[in-house]
Amino acid sequence: MGAHLVRVAVPVPVRSGFDYRCEAPVAPGCRVLVPHGQRRLVGLVTELPAAGAVPAARLKAVEAVMDRAPLVSAPLLQLLLWAADYYQHPVGEVCKAALPGLLGAASRKASPFPESESPSSDSESPFPDSESPFSPSKPPLPPLSAPQRAAVDEINGAAGGFAGFVLHGVTGSGKTEVYIAAAADALRRGRRALVLVPEIGLTPQIVARFQKSLGGAVGVFHSALRPAERRDTWRKLRGGFFHVALGTRSAVFAPVDKLGVIIVDEEHDSSYKQQEGFRYHARDLAVLRARLENVPVMLGSATPSLETLLNVRQKKYRALHLPARIGAAKLPRIALLDLRKLPLVDGLTPPLADAMEQRLRRGEQSLLFANRRGFAPVLLCTACGWQARCDSCDARLVLHGTRARNDKLACHHCGAGRAPPDLCPQCGAPELRRIGHGTQRLEESLRKRFPAAVVERIDRDSVRKRGALAEKLKRAQSGAANILVGTRMLGKGHDFPRLTLVGVVDVDRGFYSADFRALETQVQQLLQVAGRAGRAEAPGEVMIQTVFPDNPVLQLIARHDFDGFAEQALAERESAGFPPYRHFALLRAESETPGAALAFLAQVKKNAGGEGEGDGVALMDPVPSPMEKRRGRHRAQLLVQSPRRKPLGDFLRRLIRAAESRRAARKVRWSVDVDPMEML
Ligand code: ADP
Ligand code: ZN
Ligand code: ZN
Numbered sequence: 001m002g003a004h005l006v007r008v009a010v011p012v013p014v015r016s017g018f019d020y021r022c023e024a025p026v027a028p029g030c031r032v033l034v035p036h037g038q039r040r041l042v043g044l045v046t047e048l049p050a051a052g053a054v055p056a057a058r059l060k061a062v063e064a065v066m067d068r069a070p071l072v073s074a075p076l077l078q079l080l081l082w083a084a085d086y087y088q089h090p091v092g093e094v095c096k097a098a099l100p101g102l103l104g105a106a107s108r109k110a111s112p113f114p115e116s117e118s119p120s121s122d123s124e125s126p127f128p129d130s131e132s133p134f135s136p137s138k139p140p141l142p143p144l145s146a147p148q149r150a151a152v153d154e155i156n157g158a159a160g161g162f163a164g165f166v167l168h169g170v171t172g173s174g175k176t177e178v179y180i181a182a183a184a185d186a187l188r189r190g191r192r193a194l195v196l197v198p199e200i201g202l203t204p205q206i207v208a209r210f211q212k213s214l215g216g217a218v219g220v221f222h223s224a225l226r227p228a229e230r231r232d233t234w235r236k237l238r239g240g241f242f243h244v245a246l247g248t249r250s251a252v253f254a255p256v257d258k259l260g261v262i263i264v265d266e267e268h269d270s271s272y273k274q275q276e277g278f279r280y281h282a283r284d285l286a287v288l289r290a291r292l293e294n295v296p297v298m299l300g301s302a303t304p305s306l307e308t309l310l311n312v313r314q315k316k317y318r319a320l321h322l323p324a325r326i327g328a329a330k331l332p333r334i335a336l337l338d339l340r341k342l343p344l345v346d347g348l349t350p351p352l353a354d355a356m357e358q359r360l361r362r363g364e365q366s367l368l369f370a371n372r373r374g375f376a377p378v379l380l381c382t383a384c385g386w387q388a389r390c391d392s393c394d395a396r397l398v399l400h401g402t403r404a405r406n407d408k409l410a411c412h413h414c415g416a417g418r419a420p421p422d423l424c425p426q427c428g429a430p431e432l433r434r435i436g437h438g439t440q441r442l443e444e445s446l447r448k449r450f451p452a453a454v455v456e457r458i459d460r461d462s463v464r465k466r467g468a469l470a471e472k473l474k475r476a477q478s479g480a481a482n483i484l485v486g487t488r489m490l491g492k493g494h495d496f497p498r499l500t501l502v503g504v505v506d507v508d509r510g511f512y513s514a515d516f517r518a519l520e521t522q523v524q525q526l527l528q529v530a531g532r533a534g535r536a537e538a539p540g541e542v543m544i545q546t547v548f549p550d551n552p553v554l555q556l557i558a559r560h561d562f563d564g565f566a567e568q569a570l571a572e573r574e575s576a577g578f579p580p581y582r583h584f585a586l587l588r589a590e591s592e593t594p595g596a597a598l599a600f601l602a603q604v605k606k607n608a609g610g611e612g613e614g615d616g617v618a619l620m621d622p623v624p625s626p627m628e629k630r631r632g633r634h635r636a637q638l639l640v641q642s643p644r645r646k647p648l649g650d651f652l653r654r655l656i657r658a659a660e661s662r663r664a665a666r667k668v669r670w671s672v673d674v675d676p677m678e679m680l
Contacts, residue, residue, distance in 0.1 A: 013092075364499070442505065502532055
């Protein structure tokens with residue numbers, strides 16, 4: 001057999017693949033060892049092109065074919081190629097992200113991966129199908145409620161083809177049980193399931209529930225796995241030992257064959273969007289994967305994203321509703337406490353403090369939700385107006401520590417820290433005011449006010465140690481903790497049965513933001529955290545402290561009227577020409593010298609020309625980022641928008657070519673973000 005061409009995704013930061021000559025037979029989805037510059041790298045064959053620009057004889061040769069059968073199935077490979085193209089990211093890096101530890105630099109030896117390590121062909125798969133730990137004969141699942149049953153039946157009815165469903169159910173309506181039943185049904189049909197969740201560290205409960213119901217069939221992927229564990233899970237999925245892949249963002253690339261259903265829990269959660277490097281959105285890729293695999297996909301949430309709701313309106317997805325909580329549980333009553341009329345003591349108004357007192361007497365739990373970790377968000381000199389600010393970022397420093405000893409001023413953007421000054425550094429005034437209540441300050445004053453109570457603080461600072469979060473969540477769930485105080489970490493899908501009161505300490509800050517998505521996120525967070533209250537028999541109550549009780553958005557929240565909010569927000573987005581009605585892409589740049597990033601983007605815009613605009617593509621002027629300085633670098637951004645994705649992608653490619661050819665690029669770091677989640 002003569003030499004043929006292979007196109008290889010080589011794990012290097014170059015956007016396209018590379019062509020090589022190959023003597024041995026090889027299929028797309030197999031790994032090959034290739035020379036690349038001075039190195040030898042393991043890449044993934046993506047295509048067998050008929051002919052390239054360069055004659056085969058002049059190409060470098062593949063040194064070795066590493067797999068006898070493809071590592072990556074045809075639909076998964078298609079997904080990777082589509083994602084590289086859509087998010088305009090180097091294809092080799094995309095493939096590397098999807099194949100943990102399997103692509104990369106080769107050692108000096110010819111074969112870096114011993115044969116036994118390669119999970120390539122079914123015949124050498126160490127876990128044949130017949131050893132499946134799932135027993136479909138005795139499903140240990142609870143009887144479903146009528147709306148749950150109807151939802152599962154709809155999804156089942158769609159098996160065997162692509163269909164998009166939105167499971168829109170209020171908090172505590174039993175969505176997780178629907179996911180489990182839908183996955184179990186797929187398994188019974190001899191198919192497999194892919195389940196995405198936002199952050200496993202935050203919600204270990206959901207893993208436990210899947211494992212309890214589906215036994216050892218569940219393979220779990222999350223960011224805390226060590227590389228060897230990740231590879232082991234990958235292999236067991238690839239080999240067919242696990243029948244369910246459950247994981248965060250990157251699990252959308254899990255090597256699951258014979259898929260029967262794809263499920264995305266809390267589909268509105270922004271953690272599905274990777275915010276650096278390969279900036280993909282796992283929910284959007286999950287929908288595409290379902291299309292490529294020809295299976296139904298279910299996006300679940302109590303507060304679906306506006307993107308998803310628009311897709312429902314446009315009949316791209318079908319909505320399935322779970323209108324009420326399970327059993328006797330009711331949605332909590334939400335009260336707005338007027339900070340203009342009520343006194344504040346240690347961050348709490350009397351009605352909220354009284355309600356907490358009452359919960360302690362009844363042996364129930366309270367949760368206090370604050371936006372800020374640390375002791376106080378602002379350190380201010382009342383004499384001259386000086387505030388502690390970060391030298392490297394456009395941001396205030398947050399005071400950390402206790403009342404007796406504020407030991408650090410920390411920047412939440414770059415991590416810089418320093419000791420707080422005793423006197424005002426500007427005017428020498430002897431007293432600096434500590435303004436606002438971070439979680440540390442709340443924790444301290446709660447301990448003082450309720451000395452008999454067990455107070456558990458849950459925020460990023462308090463859970464740095466491995467395992468700390470799991471322990472804290474366990475104490476929260478068992479009821480051993482009386483008062484929980486924390487940031488949005490506590491808002492996620494937790495199920496704390498004794499929790500009957502949620503207090504929101506500082507809601508107003510969240511309403512000021514330069515970002516167009518901030519309001520949507522704020523409403524979702526509030527309803528999610530409110531949804532933690534009263535999930536069992538005892539009714540729940542939510543108290544939101546605000547200076548603006550008449551704010552129409554707060555009024556909608558108080559009525560649990562998410563649909564009303566969404567309708568209004570969609571109308572606003574449409575008239576403003578924002579997503580989901582128009583699609584955005586950002587070219588971001590940053591430089592050490594002020595102005596260089598902005599000048600670079602202006603050059604790129606000029607070189608790319610404005611021709612794309614005829615296609616409905618609008619190229620804005622480059623502007624400084626809302627947070628102009630971060631980590632010591634000056635930042636700017638260039639927004640491209642279009643009502644259609646295809647011309648946007650084409651124009652973006654031109655923009656990237658213009659950026660790549662700029663000399664100034666050496667001093668400027670730049671990146672592309674398609675469908676950015678935040679514009680800060
Ligand atoms: P969601 O995911 O919508 O917030 P969950 O699935 O966590 O809701 O369900 C809320 C509570 O109701 C959980 O404690 C769950 O075990 C329970 N539950 C859900 N469905 C049923 C059912 N059909 N029968 C009995 N209990 C159920
Ligand atoms: Zn001063
Ligand atoms: Zn900083």
